[in-house]
Amino acid sequence: MxxxxxxxxxxxxxxxxxxxxxxxxxxxxxxxDKSSVKSNDTGSHTTEDETVVVHDRDLHNSDPLLDDKEECDDSSIEAIRQEYEHIHPSSQFKCGPVLRFQDILVDRRRWIGSALIVTDKEGEPPRLVIRDPTKSRVGYSRPKYIETWYGNHFYRYDIQLTLMAHREKRIEYWFETENGERVAQPQTWNFHIPALDEAFNWAFYSCNGFTSDVxxxxxxxxxxxxxxxxxxxxxxxxxxxxxxxxxxxxxxxxxxxxxxxxxxxxxxxxxxxxxxxxxxxxxxxxxxxxxxxxxxxxxxxxxxxxxxxxxxxxxxxxxxxxxxxxxxxxxxxxxxxxxxxxxxxxxxxxxxxxxxxxxxxxxxxxxxxxxxxxxxxxxxxxxxxxxxxxxxxxxxxxxxxxxxxxxxxxxxxxxxxxxxxxxxxxxxxxxxxxxxxxxFEEALEKLGDKLSRGSAIGKIFGKCKAFENVLGQFGPELLDDL
Incomplete structure (x- = not known):
């Protein structure tokens, strides 16, 4: 290079x-050169450990989703998947649910993630209900208030699940009030978590949109x-x-x-x-x-x-x-x-x-x-x-x-x-x-007119009497930002 x-x-x-x-x-x-390597269940992992403590405390240390006992059969693991055309954001929320994966604590067989909702409704937000097919009882996650922006309330629901050794799980979840009434009934969502010994099946994406000149x-x-x-x-x-x-x-x-x-x-x-x-x-x-x-x-x-x-x-x-x-x-x-x-x-x-x-x-x-x-x-x-x-x-x-x-x-x-x-x-x-x-430098020069007309870069530099020098100042970096 x-x-x-x-x-x-x-x-x-x-x-x-x-x-x-x-x-x-x-x-x-x-x-x-070391005979052993640190695991991810050490004191250095304050973030994950704190998350675990908070979640366990919310569930009074009796969360059935974190119980190591497995009560599954093949039929529950292979439950019929929902048709995706029936999956949609809840009409009861301004936005969400949106799922996020955080980490796996291998030594604890623990999957850590969260769900986000945004609501403009006042009052007590719903609780998240999680059904793990290997457990006899459902689990709950209480909303954690993040902040409010002009009447729109952001809540995060921390989720922790126990991984099976050799089989993935299909987890179902929904929202309900404290008295057990479904929110957006009969809407139920689902996601999958891998087996502990299984390689992740994951997707990668970027550039999920269109520039302003399209x-x-x-x-x-x-x-x-x-x-x-x-x-x-x-x-x-x-x-x-x-x-x-x-x-x-x-x-x-x-x-x-x-x-x-x-x-x-x-x-x-x-x-x-x-x-x-x-x-x-x-x-x-x-x-x-x-x-x-x-x-x-x-x-x-x-x-x-x-x-x-x-x-x-x-x-x-x-x-x-x-x-x-x-x-x-x-x-x-x-x-x-x-x-x-x-x-x-x-x-x-x-x-x-x-x-x-x-x-x-x-x-x-x-x-x-x-x-x-x-x-x-x-x-x-x-x-x-x-x-x-x-x-x-x-x-x-x-x-x-x-x-x-x-x-x-x-x-x-x-x-x-x-x-x-x-x-x-x-x-x-x-x-x-x-x-x-x-x-590449010649190509960028030919793109100069287009940049000045349509892109954010052109808009910001326009009338600054600097656009004639922008290519020299940025060089091939513009290839990243078009």
């Missing part, structure tokens, strides 16, 4: 690749439904235990189309950079993110997948805005751009991670001393460790991850490797290789 001085971001990418590679190599080289994607392409229709067909044939969202689970580029942002974009370059992210702009941006998440998570086949397959997510630029983190400092660090980023991260945590900035430790997210970003490290069974670094929160033209985050990842990977670990999967939203070829 060759790095050119004309494109400083190439050096940042090289440093990132080198840093990740060296950290992982060092871990395996050092651990290969004309009428619903009419021309039926939106994203064809992809998710195919995924649910595959899920019906062999259930997915989880799906990884590698970034861009939602395309939020149209936040720039709100009237308040349009007015900001019409300002001359210097005024645009110096403009404050006032309360009016903040309210408009937050309203867009909330409404767009609700619409995106409650319509089409994607909403069904979210309620049937637990997700593990990281984020990328389109979860915020096209190219966020890659603009030259004076644009990236201006008050409005930073305000957009903060608002996007707020709703990313709520909808995709079932937490807010004060509760990320409760859902297993890892933040380094830089206090930026939320990294995920999780076990896909006994043999696979999956790492999702947050390559967007600390991103700049010179940096993808800080040294603090590299150190955090090295330490946490080392702590979570098991004696049975065979595979380490690192999920990155950042391309690792940029061919230093003149052909």
């Amino acid at each position: 060759t790095f050119h001085g004309k494109h400083p971001h190439l050096s940042a990418v090289g440093d990132f690749v080198s840093g990740i590679g060296h950290k992982i190599s060092d871990i395996f080289d050092k651990d290969s 004309v009428d994607p619903e009419t021309n392409f039926h939106g994203a439904n064809p992809l998710w229709d195919d995924l649910l067909v595959a899920h019906d044939q062999k259930p997915f235990h989880t799906m990884i969202g590698g970034g861009d689970q939602i395309y939020n580029d149209d936040v720039l189309a709100t009237p308040e942002m349009v007015a900001w974009l019409k300002l001359d370059g210097d005024k645009r950079i110096s403009a404050e992210f006032c309360e009016e702009k903040r309210n408009a941006v937050e309203r867009f993110y909330f409404d767009h998440y609700v619409q995106h998570f409650t319509t089409g086949t994607y909403s069904k997948a979210l309620s049937l397959i637990p997700s593990v997510n990281t984020w990328d630029d389109h979860d915020i805005i096209d190219g966020f983190g890659s603009y030259p400092p004076k644009y990236q660090l201006c008050d409005v751009m930073q305000g957009i980023g903060a608002s996007a991260s707020h709703f990313y945590l709520l909808f995709q991670q079932h937490a807010n900035a004060n509760t990320t430790d409760q859902v297993g997210l890892q933040t380094s001393k830089s206090e930026k970003g939320w990294n995920t490290i999780t076990h896909f069974g006994k043999r696979t460790l999956v790492v999702l670094p947050d390559t967007r929160s600390e991103r700049s033209k010179q940096t993808i991850l800080s040294n603090h985050t590299y150190d955090l990842l090295e330490r946490e990977i080392r702590n979570r490797l098991l004696p049975t670990t065979q595979h380490l999967i690192v999920v990155l939203g950042t391309p690792l290789v940029y061919p230093a070829l003149k052909l």
